[in-house]
Amino acid sequence: MxxxxxxxxxxxxxxxxxxxxxxxxxxxxxxxxxxxxxxxxxxxxxxxxxxxxxxxxxxxxxxxxxxxxxxxxxxxxxxxxxxxxxxxxxxxxxxxxxxxxxxxxxxSTHGKRYRYVVSNTQFVDPFKRNYTGHYKYPLNVDLIQQALPDLIGTHDFTSFVASGSQAKSNVRTIYDITVQENPAAHEVTFEFYGSGFLYNQVRIMVATLLEVGNGRRLPDSLPDVLAAKDRERARETAPASGLYLETVDYENNVENSELS
Amino acid sequence: MxxxxxxxxxxxxxxxxxxxxxxxxxxxxxxxxxxxxxxxxxxxxxxxxxxxxxxxxxxxxxxxxxxxxxxxxxxxxxxxxxxxxxxxxxxxxxxxxxxxxxxxxxxSTHGKRYRYVVSNTQFVDPFKRNYTGHYKYPLNVDLIQQALPDLIGTHDFTSFVASGSQAKSNVRTIYDITVQENPAAHEVTFEFYGSGFLYNQVRIMVATLLEVGNGRRLPDSLPDVLAAKDRERARETAPASGLYLETVDYENNVENSELS
Incomplete structure (x- = not known):
């Protein structure tokens, strides 16, 4: 058997x-x-x-x-x-x-949690080059905080999906997004918890939120970007090196983290 | 000019x-x-x-x-x-x-500080494979602490130098050695501060101290190893991946750390 x-x-x-x-x-x-x-x-x-x-x-x-x-x-x-x-x-x-x-x-998945770590320094720390995304421009995390609620919930994320996606529907539910600053490490860390994510969705959302944090986009501009259902509206994709698949949830285990 | x-x-x-x-x-x-x-x-x-x-x-x-x-x-x-x-x-x-x-x-150097980070787990964390030395056997840090004073001071470190060394004298002064356990990260970290170090000296000392921590050597056995002036007495060399040159000191700057 x-x-x-x-x-x-x-x-x-x-x-x-x-x-x-x-x-x-x-x-x-x-x-x-x-x-x-x-x-x-x-x-x-x-x-x-x-x-x-x-x-x-x-x-x-x-x-x-x-x-x-x-x-x-x-x-x-x-x-x-x-x-x-x-x-x-x-x-x-x-x-x-x-x-x-x-x-x-x-x-059988019920949810996935991704983490994205940004190095916010002029030049990237040699030890972080493969383990963070690098963003060298100033960031105001308060501005990012203001924008997050507009991405949480059930939305058509067509504006935030890469062209290679084979998904039948671009509707996904994000349960929660957090952003945290770690000034000592010059890092900004995002966590995304949702039902599932489209191809490159997290990296495109991060790049867009970094533009908000830098003042290149207004914190209240994301509902328009979502409504447009147009990939050209989000444009940038944050580097792969900063992205971590943290946990995958299934029925009867809300969180399977802390395994080791 | x-x-x-x-x-x-x-x-x-x-x-x-x-x-x-x-x-x-x-x-x-x-x-x-x-x-x-x-x-x-x-x-x-x-x-x-x-x-x-x-x-x-x-x-x-x-x-x-x-x-x-x-x-x-x-x-x-x-x-x-x-x-x-x-x-x-x-x-x-x-x-x-x-x-x-x-x-x-x-x-012009007055001193150098090296750090050695040991991953003390059965299998090495994929993210630490290039950034720690891996030691899979149990470690008792108290035993290592007991052995440290015998290495501090001015000694002939012939027993702790690799065969490729071209140094004229193997006498060096170690100002301080510390060992710290970080149970959450399953790490043990050594710091060595001295006038200068011989070829592979830090890695050979770490390997020997790990044997003390594992009980394979007695904590009071190091004076004999030093006195023997024989590389065969220390034998092992800890992996390069765990070793960091932290600071180099010069006159008028006791510590040039915290630069960035």
């Missing part, structure tokens, strides 16, 4: 060409699929791995969730050890749970 | 083959020398850059210090801007100061 597993993953996205398999590219899905099949002694047909969603090249994860079925059951602690023994150092399995066959890493 | 400059540098050592120029390798000295000569419009003879000392491949710096002479004076703030505009992203000039011709980045 096969057994389904839910695995929570962290990865440093710097040296991955994103989550999804692509020909001749090093991707999280490709590395993970290879390791899982090796652990199961390369069965035929091969085991497929299902992620909660894609992350782009350079985007990081503290809590990406995937599922797969093993032909023979392995106790969860042993599987956690086997995965981490075989993973490259920029990938880590944080938790392995045996789940029922009706669990699906993508279709 | 030429003008001498003292520059404080940060660099992420991950993608450098160390500080010192080596044929066909990307080193800090090589990148820096090229940029400085470009800024000065490639004079003949070329401008040479002098560092406070070498750091190995993978070793980081928050406060490496170098000096060089420009044939024509450039105001310090302009030079800081020029350097950072031309540096790769894994290198940053934190401070530029005009100094007298008798200042020498290497020969």
């Amino acid at each position: 096969s057994q389904r597993y839910k695995v929570t993953l962290a990865y440093d996205g710097t040296n991955f060409a994103g989550y999804q398999v692509q020909p001749r590219q090093r991707t999280v899905e490709a590395v993970l699929t290879k390791v899982v099949n090796q652990i199961a002694k390369n069965p035929v047909p091969a085991i497929a791995v299902f992620g909660s969603g894609r992350t782009d090249a350079g985007v990081h994860a503290h809590g990406q969730v995937v599922h797969f079925d093993l032909p023979k059951r392995i106790p969860a602690p042993n599987l956690l050890l086997a995965l981490n023994s075989m993973f490259p150092l920029d990938m880590l399995a944080k938790e392995v749970v045996e789940v029922d066959d009706d669990f699906h890493a993508r279709f | 030429s003008q001498r400059y003292k520059v404080t540098l940060a660099y992420d050592g991950t993608n450098f083959a160390g500080y010192q120029v080596q044929p066909r390798q990307r080193t800090v000295e090589a990148v820096l020398t090229k940029v400085v000569n470009q800024i000065a419009k490639n004079p003949v003879p070329a401008i040479a850059v002098f560092g406070s000392g070498r750091t190995d491949a993978g070793v980081h710096a928050h406060g490496q210090v170098v000096h060089f002479d420009l044939p024509k004076r450039i105001p310090a703030p302009n030079l800081l801007l020029a350097l950072n505009s031309m540096f790769p992203l894994d290198m940053l000039a934190k401070e530029v100061v005009e100094v007298d011709d008798d200042f020498h980045a290497r020969f």
Whole structure:
């Protein structure tokens, strides 16, 4: 009897060409699929791995969730050890749970939490170049705070989706957005919690909110941008390096953070 | 009239083959020398850059210090801007100061401070793989604390120097060593402050102190190791990824930290 597993993953996205398999590219899905099949002694047909969603090249994860079925059951602690023994150092399995066959890493999601960290300095700290987005212009976080309520709730986010999106609908619900300044680290951190996000949506929202913080856009201008349903109205996309998939929520677990 | 400059540098050592120029390798000295000569419009003879000392491949710096002479004076703030505009992203000039011709980045040093950060987890956090040394065995920091006083002071550190050292004398003075546990981050951090350090000395001392913390060596065993003057007695070298050159001190500045 096969057994389904839910695995929570962290990865440093710097040296991955994103989550999804692509020909001749090093991707999280490709590395993970290879390791899982090796652990199961390369069965035929091969085991497929299902992620909660894609992350782009350079985007990081503290809590990406995937599922797969093993032909023979392995106790969860042993599987956690086997995965981490075989993973490259920029990938880590944080938790392995045996789940029922009706669990699906993508279709069972209730919410996702993303974090975006901005380095607000003239030149970027060498140690943060791959782990923050860099914005060198002055930021007034109060202005950003004023704009946030207009993005929270259920909206058509067509103005905030990249052209490559294959979503049937651009309507999504954002439960909460926060922004916090860390003056000692010269950082501004956003958190986005929502039902799900469109292709590049978080990075486009961040770029737009940074323009608000710099005074290039008015804090009350976002309802017009949403209503326009026009990607040209938001324009910029913040760099991948600042984005972290923090948690993916499922029924019966409101927050699966703090795993390690 | 030429003008001498003292520059404080940060660099992420991950993608450098160390500080010192080596044929066909990307080193800090090589990148820096090229940029400085470009800024000065490639004079003949070329401008040479002098560092406070070498750091190995993978070793980081928050406060490496170098000096060089420009044939024509450039105001310090302009030079800081020029350097950072031309540096790769894994290198940053934190401070530029005009100094007298008798200042020498290497020969004028009064002390150096190194930090070593250990990840004490079974598997290394993907985000720390290049920025900490990994030690997976249990550590008792109290045992390490007991051993530290025996390393502080003036000693012949022959037992703690790598075979490649070209130093004439292995006698050095360590002013202070501290160790701190950060349980939330699963990290143990060492700080070493001394007159100067031999090749790999800090990394060999860290590896030895970790053996003390794990109970593989007794806390009172280090005087014997020092007295033996035999590299075979210390044996291990902690990974380069955990080591940071924090500050280099000169006369009239006891601590040149907190530059940025």
